[in-house]
Amino acid sequence: xxxxxxxxxxxxxxxxxxxxxxxxxxxxxxxxxxxxxxxxxxxxxxxxxxxxxxxxxxxxxxxxxxxxxxxxxxxxxxxxxxxxxxxxxxxxxxxxxxxxxxxxxxxxxxxxxxxxxxxxxxxxxxxxxxxxxxxxxxxxxxxxxxxxxxxxxxxxxxxxxxxxxxxxxxxxxxxxxxxxxxxxxxxxxxxxxxxxxxxxxxxxxxxxxxxxxxxxxxxxxxxxxxxxxxxxxxxxxxxxxxxxxxxxxxxxxxxxxxxxxxxxxxxxxxxxxxxxxxxxxxxxxxxxxxxxxxxxxxxxxxxxxxxxxxxxxxxxxxxxxxxxxxxxxxxxxxxxxxxxxxxxxxxxxxxxxxxxxxxxxxxxxxxxxxxxxxxxxxxxxxxxxxxxxxxxxxxxxxxxxxxxxxxxxxxxxxxxxxxxxxxxxxxx
Numbered sequence: 001x002x003x004x005x006x007x008x009x010x011x012x013x014x015x016x017x018x019x020x021x022x023x024x025x026x027x028x029x030x031x032x033x034x035x036x037x038x039x040x041x042x043x044x045x046x047x048x049x050x051x052x053x054x055x056x057x058x059x060x061x062x063x064x065x066x067x068x069x070x071x072x073x074x075x076x077x078x079x080x081x082x083x084x085x086x087x088x089x090x091x092x093x094x095x096x097x098x099x100x101x102x103x104x105x106x107x108x109x110x111x112x113x114x115x116x117x118x119x120x121x122x123x124x125x126x127x128x129x130x131x132x133x134x135x136x137x138x139x140x141x142x143x144x145x146x147x148x149x150x151x152x153x154x155x156x157x158x159x160x161x162x163x164x165x166x167x168x169x170x171x172x173x174x175x176x177x178x179x180x181x182x183x184x185x186x187x188x189x190x191x192x193x194x195x196x197x198x199x200x201x202x203x204x205x206x207x208x209x210x211x212x213x214x215x216x217x218x219x220x221x222x223x224x225x226x227x228x229x230x231x232x233x234x235x236x237x238x239x240x241x242x243x244x245x246x247x248x249x250x251x252x253x254x255x256x257x258x259x260x261x262x263x264x265x266x267x268x269x270x271x272x273x274x275x276x277x278x279x280x281x282x283x284x285x286x287x288x289x290x291x292x293x294x295x296x297x298x299x300x301x302x303x304x305x306x307x308x309x310x311x312x313x314x315x316x317x318x319x320x321x322x323x324x325x326x327x328x329x330x331x332x333x334x335x336x337x338x339x340x341x342x343x344x345x346x347x348x349x350x351x352x353x354x355x356x357x358x359x360x361x362x363x364x365x366x367x368x369x370x371x372x373x374x375x376x377x378x379x380x381x382x383x384x385x386x387x388x389x390x391x392x393x394x395x396x397x398x399x400x401x402x403x404x405x406x407x408x409x410x411x412x413x414x415x416x417x418x419x420x421x422x423x424x425x426x427x428x
Contacts, residue, residue, distance in 0.1 A: 003033040006426040009108035010038045010053075011099055011117035012134075015062050017265065017337035018114065019044050021136060021213060021235035021414075025112075027051035028418035034426060039102050039117075056106070058098040060091065092179045100183055103127075110425045112211070115140065115198065118176065122183065124201040125190040130425055131200040134211040136336045137357045139168065140198060141210060141229040143222035149360030162224075169198060209424070215340060215411060217404035218364045232420075233411025234340040239321040249291075252313040253326055256289050259313070260389060261323065263293030264333040264352065264377070280305055281382030283312060286389040291315050291327065329392040331385075333377065334358035334365075343370060346405040348397035350388045352377045369400035 008029055012022045019040050026036040030052035038048045039056040043063060048055040096119045103111065103123030111131040113120035124131030133140055139148055142165035144158030153164060176197065184191060195201070200208035207228040213235050221231045245253075253259070262279055283290055289311040304312055320341045324330060330342040334351035339361040342349045349371040351362030362374030372391045375384055391397075412420070 003422055003426055005035070006033075006110070006422075007035040007037065007106065007108045008110045008112065008421070008426070009103060009106050009120070010036065010112045011103070011120045012038070012040050012114040013058070013060070013062075013095065013116035014041075014114070015066070015265070015335075016044070017335040018116075018136070020047065020237060020337060022112075022114075022134075023047050023051040023053065024235045024237040024414045025417060026053040027237075028414045029053075029421065032418055032422050034418075034422060037102075037106050037108065039099060056102045058095050058102070060095060089178055093182050096179045097182050099123075100187070110421065111200075112421075113200070115172070118172075118197040119180070119183070121195075121197040121199075121201050122187050122190040125193055126187065128203045130202055130208060132208050132211060132421075133198060133200045134213055136213050136234075137360070138212065138214065138219050138222075139165075139357070141212060141222070141225050142166070143224055145222045145224070146360075149357050152359040169196065172198060211417065213417075214336060215343070215404075215408045217343060217407040217411075218339070218361070218368065232417045233408065233413045234336075234344075235414040235417065236340070236344060237319075237321060240319060243319055243322050245318060245322070249313060249315065249318065252291075256311065258326070258328040259289040259291050259311075260329045260331060260392065261291050261293065261327040262331040263291075263315075263338075264354075265335050265338055275377070275380070278380050278382055278385060280308060280312075282385035282389060283308060285382055285386035288389050291323070293317070329389075329397075331389075331392075334361040334374070336361060339365060340408070343401055343404045344408055346398065346402035348392050348394075348401050350375065350392060352380060354378075368404055369396060370404055371397055371401075 010022050010026055012018050022038060026038050030036050036053035037056055038053045039058060041060045041062050042057045043061050045055040045057060099117055099119050100123060103120055104126065107127065109129055111120045111124050111129060112134050113131060114134055121131050137149055139150060142162050144162045147153040147156055147161045147164040148168045150168065155161065156164065180191065202208045210229045212229055212231040215234050216231060279292065284307060291313045293315045304314065320338065324341055324345045324347055327347060329348045331350045331352065332338045332342065334353040335358065339349065339351065349365050351358065351365055351371065351374040353359040353362045353374055354377050359374065365371040366373050372388050375388060
């Protein structure tokens with residue numbers, strides 16, 4: 001069988017940052033002759049089709065979900081997180097069933113999945129095909145170098161850092177027990193097979209290759225990782241050479257000094273109006289030109305104060321790969337994608353994290369010297385944000401960001417990852 005008749009199923013759940021790198025990988029796999037199917041939430045079909053892949057959406061829209069009050073509460077308190085988890089358990093069951101059904105219908109030769117789509121390990125066991133786990137954050141491979149980067153944990157030392165990954169796995173197994181209930185009778189044999197769903201599946205036994213899709217420039221490869229963990233670098237989308245910015249954005253960029261970028265991606269704010277007023281006040285204090293991106297709910301106004309009208313641009317959307325090279329610095333929430341994209345272009349960053357892995361990425365940016373100490377979004381004030389904006393002008397941050405960008409450019413990335421997958425698993 002030739003590569004052109006081989007099918008790869010990619011399953012990833014989450015916001016744009018959880019989908020775009022997989023679309024980038026899908027584009028490279030398609031260009032090398034594979035048939036690629038990408039299954040994720042609703043709203044990403046255009047991106048997937050543009051990458052040359054087939055979209056198989058599951059019944060969830062994360063943009064709409066993140067606007068629900070109970071889900072917003074889950075981002076800002078443990079109590080809210082527990083309440084949202086209980087309320088959305090049926091949704092998770094529906095997603096598990098949908099992914100199982102899609103996997104069996106597509107009959108792929110190779111499966112790639114992220115941690116929110118671990119049911120794909122069961123699909124692989126049923127079909128007897130490889131299922132490879134993937135990670136955009138270092139959460140699947142235990143190490144003593146740092147604790148699991150999801151809960152804002154301090155460094156516990158090598159023994160307890162490593163133990164934190166076991167705790168995460170136990171929590172994930174507990175969560176899976178409920179979401180797998182609808183499949184227990186149908187997939188009883190596959191569920192009973194040895195091995196963790198987190199680690200994927202290889203026909204005939206052995207450990208599945210685990211794709212660690214983040215950069216050594218931010219996370220140096222831990223020396224205690226086992227051999228199956230391959231740090232392949234982040235899967236960037238290539239800049240769209242045909243992209244034409246809106247006329248008013250292009251005019252703004254040309255009308256004065258290089259602006260800073262402020263945007264908080266897919267993260268809804270607990271209080272968008274207050275956050276926006278904080279940003280406006282900080283810019284009034286610092287005097288910077290800026291581009292403010294509204295995202296999915298981070299910044300909440302569409303009218304500028306009169307004294308900012310000429311030096312601040314309100315942006316609906318623009319490709320980061322086009323916009324970031326045209327900015328002086330990047331202020332963002334610390335998602336894996338935005339963090340990598342800022343460093344990719346050698347731009348200093350201030351990270352204002354909300355939850356999950358965002359504090360980890362903020363700490364990594366600061367630790368490599370590419371930006372100031374992170375300021376959690378809930379602790380932002382006009383004064384500390386204005387001070388950070390001035391601090392970002394420190395040439396040392398740019399020098400370290402550019403050094404990190406050089407290292408990133410030497411990593412495998414989407415193209416070489418795709419080539420290795422085809423050579424290892426699909427060439428025949």
